[in-house]
Amino acid sequence: MGAIPKPPQGQFNVLYFASANSFTSKEYDTLPAPLPISQLFDALEEKHSGIKDKILSSCLVTVNLNYVNVPNDDGEDASDSSVVIQAGDEVAIIPPVSSG
Amino acid sequence: MEPNLTERSGEGCYVALTHGHLHAQDIIDRVRSPQAGAIVLFAGTTRDNFAGKPVKELQYSAYSPMALKTMLSICIDIRARHSLESIAMIHRLGTVPIGEESILIAVSAPHRQAAWRAGEEALEDCKKHVEVWKREEFEGEEGVWRANRDGLLGQKIAEKDGKN
Numbered sequence: 725m726g727a728i729p730k731p732p733q734g735q736f737n738v739l740y741f742a743s744a745n746s747f748t749s750k751e752y753d754t755l756p757a758p759l760p761i762s763q764l765f766d767a768l769e770e771k772h773s774g775i776k777d778k779i780l781s782s783c784l785v786t787v788n789l790n791y792v793n794v795p796n797d798d799g800e801d802a803s804d805s806s807v808v809i810q811a812g813d814e815v816a817i818i819p820p821v822s823s824g
Numbered sequence: 825m826e827p828n829l830t831e832r833s834g835e836g837c838y839v840a841l842t843h844g845h846l847h848a849q850d851i852i853d854r855v856r857s858p859q860a861g862a863i864v865l866f867a868g869t870t871r872d873n874f875a876g877k878p879v880k881e882l883q884y885s886a887y888s889p890m891a892l893k894t895m896l897s898i899c900i901d902i903r904a905r906h907s908l909e910s911i912a913m914i915h916r917l918g919t920v921p922i923g924e925e926s927i928l929i930a931v932s933a934p935h936r937q938a939a940w941r942a943g944e945e946a947l948e949d950c951k952k953h954v955e956v957w958k959r960e961e962f963e964g965e966e967g968v969w970r971a972n973r974d975g976l977l978g979q980k981i982a983e984k985d986g987k988n
Binding site for chain 2: 739741742743745746786789816818819820821822823824
């Protein structure tokens, strides 16, 4: 992955790796902030139809190099997660890893 | 200077990512210590097949800052738990031809038992958690992103095993 430019003011970058990178054919997207973490997957689904089921359902998410919990659709209370993505944050979609 | 080498170290731990070749002697020397009676080295090499299907080459990519952070936290944890002198872990990125090293892990300890155990645990933790991805390129068809927990694909890991 090459160098990712800083997001414009009021926005944040979402980085795509491995299968997320192949699915979107992009290294990253830029989205408007603030965005509650519970709305992240829907926001990405709007840009990349099908990504939620095919990719995101098996992925973890980091914000500024820390893993965060993303509430799912199945009745889990979205208020569980108070994380709100802020402008300038670096969000990343982490597919199942395969080092070694 | 190694091509695209990024590294972090501290507390008797060294971790790195590189697009260059891996050198076993270098990583052994990195953990060498007069207090150690054993050095265990693991070298992971790229296999020419996946479940019998011929693999042409492997491509590794990483979320580098995250991968280094996770590698360092694994090493610090394992060094403390097994009372190691030192531990080092380096992963190669980019295209790795078949039969070449993609990862090296070296640990040094006063006695061999701890070194064997720590070396194995370090590799297992690395394969479970480090943010590196392997794509297998096959002859005449599209490549596949491999997942170390294949078979469980689509299942979210509920516990992140204390990973921060």
